[in-house]
Amino acid sequence: MSVTALAEKRKGSTTSAQPLVAVRNVSKQFANGTLALRDVNLNLAEGEFVSLLGPSGCGKSTLLRIVAGLGEPSTGRIDWPTTAHDTKGQPHPDLGFVFQDPTLMPWASALRNVMLPLTLAGVGKSESEARSAEMLALVGLKGFEKSYPRELSGGMKMRVSIARALVTRPKILLMDEPFAALDEITRHRLNDDLLGLWWKNRFTAVFVTHSVFESVYLSQRIVVMAARPGRVIADLTNNAAYPRDELFRTSSEYAHLCRIASETLKKAIAA
Amino acid sequence: MTDTPYSSGPAAAANAPHDGTDAEARPVFAEERRILGISASSWPGIIAPLVIGVVALAAWEFVVRYNSIPQYILPGPLAIGETLWTEWPSLAESLMVTLRITLAALIAAVSVGVALAILFTQSKWLEMSLFPYAVVLQVTPVVAIAPLIIIWVGDINLSLLICAWIVAFFPILSNTILGLNSADHNLINLFQLYRASRWQTLRYLRLPAALPYFLGGLKISGGLALIGAVVAEFVAGSGGSSSGLAYRILESGYQLQIPRMFAALILISLSGIAIFLVTSTIAHFALRHWHESAVKREN
Numbered sequence: 001m002s003v004t005a006l007a008e009k010r011k012g013s014t015t016s017a018q019p020l021v022a023v024r025n026v027s028k029q030f031a032n033g034t035l036a037l038r039d040v041n042l043n044l045a046e047g048e049f050v051s052l053l054g055p056s057g058c059g060k061s062t063l064l065r066i067v068a069g070l071g072e073p074s075t076g077r078i079d080w081p082t083t084a085h086d087t088k089g090q091p092h093p094d095l096g097f098v099f100q101d102p103t104l105m106p107w108a109s110a111l112r113n114v115m116l117p118l119t120l121a122g123v124g125k126s127e128s129e130a131r132s133a134e135m136l137a138l139v140g141l142k143g144f145e146k147s148y149p150r151e152l153s154g155g156m157k158m159r160v161s162i163a164r165a166l167v168t169r170p171k172i173l174l175m176d177e178p179f180a181a182l183d184e185i186t187r188h189r190l191n192d193d194l195l196g197l198w199w200k201n202r203f204t205a206v207f208v209t210h211s212v213f214e215s216v217y218l219s220q221r222i223v224v225m226a227a228r229p230g231r232v233i234a235d236l237t238n239n240a241a242y243p244r245d246e247l248f249r250t251s252s253e254y255a256h257l258c259r260i261a262s263e264t265l266k267k268a269i270a271a
Numbered sequence: 272m273t274d275t276p277y278s279s280g281p282a283a284a285a286n287a288p289h290d291g292t293d294a295e296a297r298p299v300f301a302e303e304r305r306i307l308g309i310s311a312s313s314w315p316g317i318i319a320p321l322v323i324g325v326v327a328l329a330a331w332e333f334v335v336r337y338n339s340i341p342q343y344i345l346p347g348p349l350a351i352g353e354t355l356w357t358e359w360p361s362l363a364e365s366l367m368v369t370l371r372i373t374l375a376a377l378i379a380a381v382s383v384g385v386a387l388a389i390l391f392t393q394s395k396w397l398e399m400s401l402f403p404y405a406v407v408l409q410v411t412p413v414v415a416i417a418p419l420i421i422i423w424v425g426d427i428n429l430s431l432l433i434c435a436w437i438v439a440f441f442p443i444l445s446n447t448i449l450g451l452n453s454a455d456h457n458l459i460n461l462f463q464l465y466r467a468s469r470w471q472t473l474r475y476l477r478l479p480a481a482l483p484y485f486l487g488g489l490k491i492s493g494g495l496a497l498i499g500a501v502v503a504e505f506v507a508g509s510g511g512s513s514s515g516l517a518y519r520i521l522e523s524g525y526q527l528q529i530p531r532m533f534a535a536l537i538l539i540s541l542s543g544i545a546i547f548l549v550t551s552t553i554a555h556f557a558l559r560h561w562h563e564s565a566v567k568r569e570n
Contacts, residue, residue, distance in 0.1 A: 070460050091464045103457040106561040107479045119475070120465040148560050 018081045019043035020172060020204050021067060026076035028062055028230075035229035036062045037073070042223060042232065044172070046082070049198055049205040051215035051222045053261065055269050059230020060208045064174050067206070068097050083171075096165030096203075098175040102157035104149040104164075110136060111145040114164045121168070128167075135163040140193060155186035159193075166197065172204040179214070191217055192245065199242060212265055216240075216257045217249060224261070226268040233271055234264045346530040351537065354530040362519065362531075366538050369500055369515040372428065373542070376435030377496040381489065383436070384443030392451040392477065393469070409441035413499055417506035431503045431515075438499030439492040446488030450481025483562050486554035493546040501539060516542075 023042040029035050036059040044050060044067075052060040065071045067078055069091030080092060096117075104113045111132050118128035133145055139159040149157055158178060165173055179187040195218060198205050209215050215222045216238060224234040240253060248254050304311045328348045334340070335347035342350055355362065387405070391398035417434050424430040454476050462472045504517035516535045523532035558565040 068464060070463060091466060097464050099457045101457060103461060117465045120467045120471055150561060
């Protein structure tokens with residue numbers, strides 16, 4: 001593993017294959033005049049793990065919501081070059097979303113919560129029950145199918161939320177600071193388990209965070225954003241090998257990568 | 272922990288939350304000892320008011336006897352109890368009349384209230400144009416419009432029902448509207464993400480989210496339906512052919528049968544308490560799995 005693993009991506013060095021999602025010249029101005037995003041361009045390749053890193057107010061969540069189809073960009077567009085589906089103004093059917101809060105239905109059991117996307121898509125009850133139970137087991141919640149959200153800890157609720165996002169086997173998983181509210185030990189566990197799920201299933205992962213350490217630990221690519229107006233200022237590649245574990249977290253390589261990312265972020269904050 | 276956490280992948284994750292870092296952080300819920308099916312901590316709340324009630328009744332009886340207060344001014348509890356016993360057949364008949372109107376009014380209030388609430392949340396225009404009239408209906412004293420309704424409708428039972436309904440339906444309407452609009456914003460986004468239809472959002476998100484609010488409204492409306500029925504019957508007075516409990520109170524007043532007046536009054540109070548208990552029980556069982564109001568926590 002080279003020490004210079006974290007290198008600024010050169011212009012035009014993107015892989016020859018079509019990106020899964022292309023953010024093209026996206027700007028977003030809110031009704032109160034705030035320019036949340038200015039001219040953002042971003043290609044998300046199939047199967048890659050990307051972090052959006054930046055200070056609060058840099059529009060990273062706004063960008064994620066626009067990619068998800070939860071908000072329209074003021075100018076520019078989101079393309080899905082490899083899928084025929086016309087997504088104009090509609091969320092793409094092939095994505096999963098994890099909010100900052102677990103966002104579970106308190107009146108439904110863990111299983112019912114995971115079943116929701118399938119139920120809404122009209123999948124039959126027995127099939128969606130089986131698939132959801134399987135998904136719950138994959139996130140480590142076997143035996144908690146009948147538990148209600150209030151009976152689960154913060155970390156377990158987040159696991160249910162991730163299971164719900166993955167139950168449709170989406171091509172892309174969008175996560176909006178999902179572990180920000182958890183304690184550090186739980187966060188580390190969930191980071192490991194998230195990487196495990198990604199490693200197995202190879203969906204495209206987009207992870208919004210304001211933690212340098214989290215972004216370096218998880219991702220292959222760190223898109224650093226600056227605030228006022230929100231824009232991309234750096235696109236870092238992290239070539240550290242997977243699987244990553246405690247050993248990586250305590251390695252000098254990790255520390256070095258964190259320093260580079262941290263300095264870039266500092267520039268972003270000063271910018 | 273394995274060296275490579277996800278070469279073994281999900282299998283390693285399967286045991287993840289059981290090692291003291293996560294599962295143990297779950298909230299603890301009280302599992303209480305039960306006596307006669309009622310949890311031990313609930314008993315003082317049952318016994319204390321009972322003791323107070325018995326003491327107050329005894330004091331009442333004593334004051335009446337000690338001062339030899341005549342029955343047509345203030346009957347003692349024993350005399351009232353005796354009247355309740357001897358006149359039970361006719362009182363029970365009146366009780367049934369009042370209860371039937373109350374129940375019918377409550378059912379009408381629930382159906383119309385919930386239906387209107389759903390309609391209003393589906394169309395802002397409908398809500399804007401109709402809600403003010405619901406408020407007008409609510410703030411107009413039922414005593415003031417009852418005579419009109421009785422004249423217009425003709426059928427006395429139906430008029431009483433309409434009066435009780437007017438009083439009872441507003442809490443259901445306004446609470447259900449509040450509930451339907453209080454679904455978690457992120458959950459609404461989630462439903463958008465999965466391109467849920469309007470009907471799916473209503474069925475799987477808005478209606479369950481509204482349930483605690485609706486049940487809160489139901490508790491209020493249950494009592495109000497009874498009050499509405501009694502008040503309307505008072506207004507209808509002796510002119511009506513019905514013989515509900517309110518009519519019995521009026522009649523007893525004219526005849527100076529004060530013990531019977533008290534007996535009817537007690538039956539009205541007991542009906543109110545019963546309605547409250549029933550609606551509270553419904554609320555508890557509907558919400559016990561998830562809503563804060565129905566959950567017992569330790570500490």
